[in-house]
Amino acid sequence: MDKTELFNDAEGMDVVGPTTPVPLDLGDVILKLHPGGVSERPSTSGWSETEPYILGLGSDQETNPRFSVGTSGMVTPGTAFPPFDPRFSFTSTLGTIEDYNLPIDKDRKKRVVVLGSGDFGLALITRLVHANYSVVVASRNPNRTRERVTAAGGIIMTQAEALQQSNLVILAIPFPHVSSLPLSALRSKILIDVSNRDPKTYNSTERSQAEHLQALVPSATVVKAFNVLSAYSLSKGIRGSKEVRKRRRTEVPVCSDDNLARLLVCGIVKDLGLEPLDRGSLRNAREVEGIPFIFFREWKFAFIVSIIIWFIAFFIILFEWQLCNNLRNLHKPNGTFDWSSFDNVAKSNLSISCSSTAITLLAICYLPGVIAAYVQLARGTKYSEFPRWLNRWLKARKQLGLLMLFNAFIHVLCQLSDSGGYGLGHSSYNWRRPTFIACGILAFTMAGVLGLASLPSVGTSMTWREFSFLQSRLGWFTLLLAAFHIIFNVWDGLVTPNFTCYIPSISQFVIVMPVLTLVLKLPLLLPCVDNALTRIRQGFERIPTPPSV
Numbered sequence: 001m002d003k004t005e006l007f008n009d010a011e012g013m014d015v016v017g018p019t020t021p022v023p024l025d026l027g028d029v030i031l032k033l034h035p036g037g038v039s040e041r042p043s044t045s046g047w048s049e050t051e052p053y054i055l056g057l058g059s060d061q062e063t064n065p066r067f068s069v070g071t072s073g074m075v076t077p078g079t080a081f082p083p084f085d086p087r088f089s090f091t092s093t094l095g096t097i098e099d100y101n102l103p104i105d106k107d108r109k110k111r112v113v114v115l116g117s118g119d120f121g122l123a124l125i126t127r128l129v130h131a132n133y134s135v136v137v138a139s140r141n142p143n144r145t146r147e148r149v150t151a152a153g154g155i156i157m158t159q160a161e162a163l164q165q166s167n168l169v170i171l172a173i174p175f176p177h178v179s180s181l182p183l184s185a186l187r188s189k190i191l192i193d194v195s196n197r198d199p200k201t202y203n204s205t206e207r208s209q210a211e212h213l214q215a216l217v218p219s220a221t222v223v224k225a226f227n228v229l230s231a232y233s234l235s236k237g238i239r240g241s242k243e244v245r246k247r248r249r250t251e252v253p254v255c256s257d258d259n260l261a262r263l264l265v266c267g268i269v270k271d272l273g274l275e276p277l278d279r280g281s282l283r284n285a286r287e288v289e290g291i292p293f294i295f296f297r298e299w300k301f302a303f304i305v306s307i308i309i310w311f312i313a314f315f316i317i318l319f320e321w322q323l324c325n326n327l328r329n330l331h332k333p334n335g336t337f338d339w340s341s342f343d344n345v346a347k348s349n350l351s352i353s354c355s356s357t358a359i360t361l362l363a364i365c366y367l368p369g370v371i372a373a374y375v376q377l378a379r380g381t382k383y384s385e386f387p388r389w390l391n392r393w394l395k396a397r398k399q400l401g402l403l404m405l406f407n408a409f410i411h412v413l414c415q416l417s418d419s420g421g422y423g424l425g426h427s428s429y430n431w432r433r434p435t436f437i438a439c440g441i442l443a444f445t446m447a448g449v450l451g452l453a454s455l456p457s458v459g460t461s462m463t464w465r466e467f468s469f470l471q472s473r474l475g476w477f478t479l480l481l482a483a484f485h486i487i488f489n490v491w492d493g494l495v496t497p498n499f500t501c502y503i504p505s506i507s508q509f510v511i512v513m514p515v516l517t518l519v520l521k522l523p524l525l526l527p528c529v530d531n532a533l534t535r536i537r538q539g540f541e542r543i544p545t546p547p548s549v
């Protein structure tokens with residue numbers, strides 16, 4: 001049967017979206033979908049792209065074709081593909097993976113060449129071998145590094161010998177040395193360029209190193225990938241249980257002018273347990289080569305959120321403690337501005353701004369997980385992608401958590417330096433004072449344990465159960481204790497609100513997020529809801545995705 005016919009007869013298919021491009025395999029047939037068909041699609045999310053779709057067809061196509069979409073930015077992973085629409089037509093078959101002649105060993109391992117046996121080369125070798133690849137290492141001087149390469153599971157050869165072993169070559173050498181390579185031996189190969197630029201001379205408008213490489217070897221197919229990782233993260237990423245590693249998946253942008261080669265490399269990235277990010281043409285390597293220079297990239301969102309919360313808290317406290325009374329006095333005859341109320345701004349206001357930020361951030365760490373649970377319950381599946389804002393929020397939890405700890409630490413230091421500070425002005429402070437201090441100390445200690453567990457070196461040494469116990473059970477308990485820390489401290493203020501300054505007090509503001517998060521969490525603990533959620537997370541779908549044909 002003609003392959004195009006096979007597609008047209010299909011009733012439904014699994015779509016893998018841009019953030020998880022297709023792990024193409026040997027035997028996959030690559031087809032190009034007619035762009036017209038795409039733009040005629042009724043507008044559901046992500047169907048706006050008019051770029052042709054590339055589809056991969058699994059090698060066991062007669063019985064179980066594997067349909068997947070792999071070009072830039074459209075269908076979300078897990079989206080059920082509607083019954084196949086005959087308006088879609090395939091303009092051409094791009095070819096098969098075999099067209100690139102990736103050799104496989106006797107034991108069905110895909111063979112790749114890694115050129116260079118430095119830090120990054122060795123990290124790549126380790127990771128590839130771990131993913132069941134057969135790795136041949138091309139070195140200028142095999143004797144010098146044989147021991148290390150063999151220990152990592154690679155086979156070392158001279159550059160000339162090694163380059164005959166596969167058409168897929170990973171160039172793991174500093175870019176300035178590329179011109180010293182036997183360039184003729186690189187002809188017509190897929191070259192994965194992992195090189196990074198010199199931060200001092202980087203300019204995103206200039207031609208990228210990957211483009212330079214393409215110009216040096218025009219007959220080769222250059223793919224930019226892996227440069228955003230470090231040798232350390234690459235070799236350490238293998239440790240830890242599967243689930244722990246899944247949580248820590250790093251996005252690896254991949255770009256190339258050749259769609260097929262790009263998909264092939266996306267597949268390798270995926271095999272290595274990383275998250276491929278299809279970044280389109282090789283020109284985009286200009287930006288991709290700049291990614292490692294972006295300072296604290298993953299922290300931006302969490303940082304901005306915590307700064308905003310901190311300043312809101314600071315101004316509420318400033319208004320409440322220093323400005324409000326002064327402003328009221330000024331309206332009275334003979335009223336003066338009492339500057340002495342500002343004496344303690346540096347310490348008390350700082351301390352309470354930080355504690356308010358810490359507890360709000362703690363709640364903000366757990367809120368997106370709760371929202372995600374409701375989204376999954378409502379949709380009845382875990383396979384549909386979350387809205388972008390929620391995804392971003394979920395990804396920022398670790399950073400939010402560490403910033404929470406930072407704020408809590410400042411608060412604790414401020415309070416310690418002023419042990420008489422707590423309880424001032426509370427005459428009926430009997431049992432609540434020690435209780436509230438105990439809650440604070442416990443919450444802070446547990447937050448410290450959570451922070452420690454979020455460090456990769458600690459997290460990867462734990463089993464999945466240990467990790468999830470700490471991050472969920474202990475985390476919720478910390479939130480509960482932190483909420484009690486406020487409640488016991490300002491009980492009167494919470495029970496009898498003080499609106500003298502026309503705004504609720506800082507403690508009333510601060511208690512909102514933790515209580516909201518805890519209240520939303522409660523229904524999820526009901527056995528019937530919990531069971532439904534567990535089933536969904538185990539892969540059960542209320543409305544099953546149409547099976548692949």
Ligand SMILES: NC(=O)C1=CN([C@@H]2O[C@H](COP(=O)(O)OP(=O)(O)OC[C@H]3O[C@@H](n4cnc5c(N)ncnc54)[C@H](OP(=O)(O)O)[C@@H]3O)[C@@H](O)[C@H]2O)C=CC1
Binds near residue numbers: 138145171173175
């Ligand atoms: N280190 C890292 O964390 C990261 C590195 N990268 C990129 O990976 C590439 C390799 O980095 P890294 O492994 O750290 O570099 P190293 O300096 O540690 O290793 C470079 C290797 O290149 C080989 N090489 C081939 N030709 C030459 C030559 N003419 N002069 C010197 N060395 C040569 C050598 O292997 P042999 O002696 O066996 O031939 C050498 O071990 C670079 O482009 C870098 O930008 C990207 C991301 C992170």
Ligand SMILES: [Cu+2]
Binds near residue numbers: 355415440485
């Ligand atoms: Cu406190």
